Amino acid sequence: xxxxxxxxxxxxxxxxxxxxxxLFAALGELVVERAGVLNLGVEGMMILGAIxxxxxxxxxxxxxxxxxxxxxxxxxxxxxxAVLTQGLLSNQVATGLALTLFGLGLSALVGQGYVxxxxxxxPRLDLGPLSDLPFLGRAIFSHDAIVYLGLxxxxxxxxxxxxxxxxxxxxxxxxxHDAAHALGLKVVAIRVGAILFGGAMAGIGxxxxxxxxxxxxxxxxxxxxGWIALAIVVFASWRAGRVLMGAYLFGGVSVLQLNLQAAGAxxxxxxxxxxxxxxxxxVLAVMSARRKRGTAAPASLGRSFRAPG
Amino acid sequence: MIRLVRxxxxxxxxxxxxxxxxxxxxxxxxxxxxxxxxxxxxxxxxTIFLDPLFNPQYAAYARPQLLVKAGPLILIAVGLAxxxxxxxxxxxxxxxxxxxxxxxxxxxxxxxxxxxxxLFPLMVVAGALGGWAWAMIPAILKTRxxxxxxxxxxxxxxxxxxxxxSMAVGLLRNPEGGGFPGSRxxxxxxxxxxxxxxxxxxxxxxxxxxLIAVIMAYVLLHRHITGVHLRLAGSAPRAARFAGVDPxxxxxxxxxxxxxxxxxxxxFEVTGPAGQISIDFNTGYGFTAIIVAFLGRLHPVGILLAGxxxxxxxxxxxxxxxxxxxxxxxxQAFQGMLLFFLLGVDILTHYRPVAGRDPGRxxxx
Numbered sequence: 001x002x003x004x005x006x007x008x009x010x011x012x013x014x015x016x017x018x019x020x021x022x023l024f025a026a027l028g029e030l031v032v033e034r035a036g037v038l039n040l041g042v043e044g045m046m047i048l049g050a051i052x053x054x055x056x057x058x059x060x061x062x063x064x065x066x067x068x069x070x071x072x073x074x075x076x077x078x079x080x081x082a083v084l085t086q087g088l089l090s091n092q093v094a095t096g097l098a099l100t101l102f103g104l105g106l107s108a109l110v111g112q113g114y115v116x117x118x119x120x121x122x123p124r125l126d127l128g129p130l131s132d133l134p135f136l137g138r139a140i141f142s143h144d145a146i147v148y149l150g151l152x153x154x155x156x157x158x159x160x161x162x163x164x165x166x167x168x169x170x171x172x173x174x175x176x177h178d179a180a181h182a183l184g185l186k187v188v189a190i191r192v193g194a195i196l197f198g199g200a201m202a203g204i205g206x207x208x209x210x211x212x213x214x215x216x217x218x219x220x221x222x223x224x225x226g227w228i229a230l231a232i233v234v235f236a237s238w239r240a241g242r243v244l245m246g247a248y249l250f251g252g253v254s255v256l257q258l259n260l261q262a263a264g265a266x267x268x269x270x271x272x273x274x275x276x277x278x279x280x281x282x283v284l285a286v287m288s289a290r291r292k293r294g295t296a297a298p299a300s301l302g303r304s305f306r307a308p309g
Numbered sequence: 310m311i312r313l314v315r316x317x318x319x320x321x322x323x324x325x326x327x328x329x330x331x332x333x334x335x336x337x338x339x340x341x342x343x344x345x346x347x348x349x350x351x352x353x354x355x356t357i358f359l360d361p362l363f364n365p366q367y368a369a370y371a372r373p374q375l376l377v378k379a380g381p382l383i384l385i386a387v388g389l390a391x392x393x394x395x396x397x398x399x400x401x402x403x404x405x406x407x408x409x410x411x412x413x414x415x416x417x418x419x420x421x422x423x424x425x426x427x428l429f430p431l432m433v434v435a436g437a438l439g440g441w442a443w444a445m446i447p448a449i450l451k452t453r454x455x456x457x458x459x460x461x462x463x464x465x466x467x468x469x470x471x472x473x474x475s476m477a478v479g480l481l482r483n484p485e486g487g488g489f490p491g492s493r494x495x496x497x498x499x500x501x502x503x504x505x506x507x508x509x510x511x512x513x514x515x516x517x518x519x520l521i522a523v524i525m526a527y528v529l530l531h532r533h534i535t536g537v538h539l540r541l542a543g544s545a546p547r548a549a550r551f552a553g554v555d556p557x558x559x560x561x562x563x564x565x566x567x568x569x570x571x572x573x574x575x576x577f578e579v580t581g582p583a584g585q586i587s588i589d590f591n592t593g594y595g596f597t598a599i600i601v602a603f604l605g606r607l608h609p610v611g612i613l614l615a616g617x618x619x620x621x622x623x624x625x626x627x628x629x630x631x632x633x634x635x636x637x638x639x640x641q642a643f644q645g646m647l648l649f650f651l652l653g654v655d656i657l658t659h660y661r662p663v664a665g666r667d668p669g670r671x672x673x674x
Contacts (some may be wrong), residue, residue, distance in 0.1 A: 040459065080649065089660075090652035093398055093459065097599055098652060102645025108638030109346075219638070224467045231460050270475035277467045281450075284461060289454035 011259065012139035016147055017213060019251025021046070021205035023150045025229035026236070026243045027157050028201025033233055034161060035194035036174035036300035040096025041081055042202050043226025044103025049074040049203025050210040051107040054119055054217045063122040067146065067207050074203020075196045077103055082195040086188050089304045104220060114217040122146065122212050146208055151244070153201070158240035170194060174298035177305040187305050202226065224277060231280045235287055237296035253279045313660035323658040328604055328611070330657075331650040332618070338650070339643045348635055356633060357625030357640075367628060373511030374624045375617060377582050380516035381406070381574035383616035385598035387522045388567030390607040391530070395539040396546065397563040401447065401462030402571040403595025404469035405440035409572025410579040411476055412439025414492060414586050417501045418481060421493065428500040433514075433576055440572015441565050443469065448564035452557040458564065466595070477588045492586035495579055503581030515577030519616070522570055526609040535562070571595060593641075597623075600648045619644065 025042050032039050052073030057066025081099050084090040122144045130141040161167040170190055172180040177187045209225065210217050228250050235249075236242035257272040265272065336358075340350035361371035385402045392399045399405075413436030417428060446465060450456035481492040495501045506512045530536035542549040542559050550556065574594065583590040601619050605611030626640030 084649065084653050088653050088656045090655060094393075094603060094648075095652050097400060098645060098648035101596060101600065102642060102649060105638055105641030105643070105645045109636055109642050112636055112638070224464065227460060227463050231464070234457060234460070268475060268479075270471040274468045274471040277464045281446075281461050281464050281468075285450050285454050285456045288450075288456040291455075 009135050009138040011255065013142055014255045014259070015248065015252045016140065016143060018255040019247040020147050020150045021208045021213065021225055022229050022232060022251050023154065023244060023247035024205035024208065025202045025226055026232040026247055027150075027153055027240065028198035028205075029229055029233050030236070030238060030240060030243055031157060031161070031170070031201075032194045032198035033301055034174045034238060034298055035170050035191050036177055036298050036303065036305075037085065037191050037195055038092045038096065038302040039078070039081055039099070039195060039198055040093060040230065041077065041099025041103065041226075042198075042229050043222055043224065044100035045074040045077045045199045045202035046103075046206035046209070046226045046229075047107045047220070047222045048077050048103045048110075049206030050221060051111045051114070051206075051217060052203065053207030054114055054210040055110065057119045057211055058114065058117055061120050063120055063211055066119065066211050067204055070203040070207025070211075071200040072203070074201070074206065075199040078195050078199020078202075081199070082192045085304065086192055086195070089306060092302050092304070100226070108219045111217050111219060115219075117216065119211050119215050121215070144212060146204070146212065154240055154244045161240060171298070174300055177300045177303070178308075181305070181307060187307070191305075202229070205229070228276065228280050231284055234297075235283055237287075237291075238298065239296075249283075250276060250280060311662050311664055313656070314663050316659060316661055319658045320661075324606060327654045327658055328606060328615070328651060330654050331604070331647060334650040334654070335643065335647040338646055342639065342642065342646075343635060346635065346639065348633055353629055353633060353635055356629040357622060357643075360628055361621060361624040371624050371628065373505070373509060375620050376511035376516045377513070378620035378623050379616040380513065380519045381578055381594045382598050382601050382619055383519040383613055384515065384522055384574040384577075385567070385571045385595055386601035386605065386612045386616060387519070387526045387609055388570035389598055390602040390605065390609070390612055391526060391539060392563035392567050393602060394530070394543045394607050395559050395563050396543045397560050398459045399444060399447070399462050399564050399567045400459055400599060401444070401464075401466045401595070402567060402598055403591060403593065404462070404466035405443045405568040405571035406575040406578075406595045407466075407469040407473050407591050408443040409436040409440035409575030410583075410586060410590070411473060411481070411575075412436055412442075412572070413576030414495060414579050415476075415481060417495065417498075417580075418493060422498070424500045426500070429503070429580070432501060432580065433573065436572045436576025437569040438572070440575060441569040443572070444564040444568020445561075448561050451560050451564075458560070462564075470591075473586070473591070474588050477586055481586050483585075490588055492579075494585045496581055496584040501580055503577050505581075513577065513581045515574060515581065518573055518577065520613075523609045523613050530609065539563070571598075597644060600644055600651075603648060603651055 025046055029039065029042055049070035053066040053070030056069030057063050077099060081095055084095045085092050124142055125145045125148060127141045131137045133141065161171065169185050173185060173187050173190050181187050206222060209221060214221060232243055232246035232250060235246040254276045257275045261269055261272050336354055340354055343353040344350045360367055362368060385406065389399055389402055413432040416435035417432040420428060443465065447458040447461040450461055451458040477492065478490045483491060483493045496503065503514050530539065538549065538554045539559065541552060542554055542556060579586055579590060597619060601612055601615045605615035622640060622644060626637060629635040630637045
C-alpha cells in the first residue's frame with residue numbers, strides 16, 4: 001500500500017466535498033425534528049433530489065437550475081409526507097419509510113434515460129487570492145459555491161433556531177405542541193413549513209451527489225447517505241453546530257475509506273465499504289450510552305398533533 | 310367544509326375496507342403513472358393483476374411463482390408486524406434475510422458433499438440463528454444503551470450487503486466455478502435442496518414455514534398473554550409498564566423473532582428459488598415485507614392475503630416489463646404508492662368525516 005499517494009490537501013478538500021450532501025440533509029432533518037416531526041424519508045427525498053437535479057442540469061445545461069430542481073424534487077416528496085402526517089395524522093415512522101421506498105422506485109423510473117450521461121460540471125467559486133494560498137488554497141478555498149452554501153446554511157439554521165422569534169416558536173412546537181397551540185401558535189403550519197424545508201435541503205444534498213460528487217446517475221446512488229444523515233442529527237444532540245461536526249466526521253470516514261481503497265490497502269474492499277455504516281452504528285451506540293436516560297430529543301418528536309375542539 | 314370527528318372506537322368495518330380502498334386508489338394512480346409513461350393504463354393494470362393468473366399463455370409459469378414470491382414476503386412480514394404492533398421498529402429485515410442465507414448456506418457448504426437426511430434441517434436452523442443473531446445487534450444496543458433500533462437495523466443492511474459481496478467472491482465461492490463469484494448451486498445438491506413439494510404449485514418448505522408462522526403469530530397475538538403485552542406496549546406504553554410489561558424483554562422478543570423469520574426466508578430462498586449465494590441474490594423482500602405488513606393491517610391473516618397480492622404485483626410487473634416494456638422500477642414506485650394510500654386512508658378507521666361546520670364551536674374561534 002502506498003499512503004504517500006494520498007495528498008493531505010486533496011484529502012481535506014475531498015472531505016469538505018464529501019461531507020456536503022450529509023450536511024445539507026442533516027441540517028434539513030434537524031429543523032424538521034426540532035419542530036417535533038420525525039421524517040425517516042430522508043433517503044427517499046435525497047435520491048429524488050439527485051435525479052431531479054441531474055435531469056434538470058442535463059436538460060438546461062445549467063448546474064444552478066439543477067440544484068433548484070433538486071430542492072423542488074425533495075420538497076415535493078416532503079409535501080406528500082406533510083399531507084399524510086399533518087393532514088391525515090398517519091404514523092410518522094411508517095410514512096417516512098414509505099417515502100424512502102417510493103422515492104427509490106420513482107427515482108429509478110425517472111432515471112431510466114440518464115444512465116451513463118455526464119452532467120454539466122459545476123464551476124468552482126473564484127475566491128481570488130485565497131485560492132492561491134499554499135495549503136489552504138487547495139484544501140479549503142477551491143470548492144464550488146454549494147460547499148460554502150452548506151457552511152452558510154449551518155450558520156443560518158443555528159441563528160434562526162436560537163436567535164429569532166420564529167426559531168423559538170418552532171422549538172416550542174417541537175417541545176410541547178399542546179402548549180404551543182394554547183399560546184396561539186399555528187402548530188400544523190409551522191410543521192409543514194419545516195417538513196418542506198427539510199425536503200428541499202435533502203434534495204440539494206442528493207443533487208450534490210449526482211451533480212458533483214459522483215458525478216453521474218446510478219440507481220440507488222445515495223446508498224444510505226440519508227440514513228447516515230438521520231444518525232448525524234442524533235449524534236449532534238439536535239444542535240446545528242454539532243451537525244456540521246458530525247457531517248465532517250462521517251463524510252471523513254467515507255472519503256478516507258475510498259482513498260484507502262484507491263491506494264490499494266491490504267484490507268478487503270468490502271470491509272472498507274462497510275466502515276462508514278459500522279462507524280455510524282458505533283457512534284450512535286456510544287452517544288446513547290453516554291446519555292442514558294434524559295435524551296436531548298425534542299419532547300414531542302414523532303407525535304401526531306390534532307387541534308382540540 | 311368537511312371535518313373529522315374522532316370515533317369512540319376504531320371502526321371494524323373500515324379496518325377491513327381501508328386496505329381494499331388503498332388498493333383501488335393505487336390502481337387508479339398507477340394507471341395514471343403508466344399513462345404518463347406513454348403506456349395503455351388498462352392493458353398495464355390487466356397485465357399486472359390478471360394475466361399472471363388467467364392468461365393461458367403465461368399462467369402456467371406465473372401461478373406457481375405466486376407462492377414462491379409470497380412465501381418469503383409473508384414469513385418476513387409476520388415477524389415485522391409483531392414488532393410494529395409493540396412499537397419496535399425493525400426495518401433491517403433485508404440484512405437479517407441475507408445473514409440467514411449466508412449462515413445457512415455456510416453451515417451446509419462446510420459439510421459438502423455430504424448426503425445426509427439431517428443436512429437441510431441443519432441449514433434451516435443455522436439460517437434462523439443467523440437472522441436472529443443479526444437482529445440481536447440492534448436489540449442489545451437498544452436494551453443496553455437505548456440506541457435507536459430503526460437506524461441501527463437499517464444501517465446493518467448495508468453492512469450485510471457488503472458481507473454478502475465478500476462471501477460470494479471469497480469464503481463461499483464455488484471452488485469449481487472457474488473463479489466466477491457465487492457459491493455452489495444448493496438447489497442441485499440433493500441433501501440441501503429446498504424442492505417444490507407438489508409439482509406445478511410452487512409450494513416449497515419456505516411457504517410451509519410461512520403458513521406455520523401465520524398460525525403461530527395469530528395464536529401468540531390473540532390467544533396468549535404475550536400478545537396482550539405486545540399490543541398494550543404499542544398502544545399505551547405507560548399503561549404497559551404499570552401492568553408489569555418489561556419493555557426490554559419485548560424488544561429482544563420482537564427483534565429476535567422477526568430476525569429469525571427473516572433468516573428462515575433467506576435460507577429457503579438460496580436453497581430453492583435463488584439456488585445459490587450470489588452477490589445480488591437478495592431482491593428487496595425485506596423492504597417490500599414492510600409494505601406487506603401494513604397492507605395486512607399487522608394482522609397475521611391479513612398479511613397472508615397481502616403477501617399474495619404483493620407477490621402478484623412482482624410477477625405481473627415482470628410480465629408487464631416483458632410484454633409492454635414498462636420499466637421494472639415502475640412496479641417499485643407502484644408498491645411505494647400503495648403504502649402511501651394505505652397510511653392516508655387509515656384515518657377513516659379512527660375518524661369519521663362529517664360535512665358542515667362544527668356545531669360545538671362558537672363562530673370566530
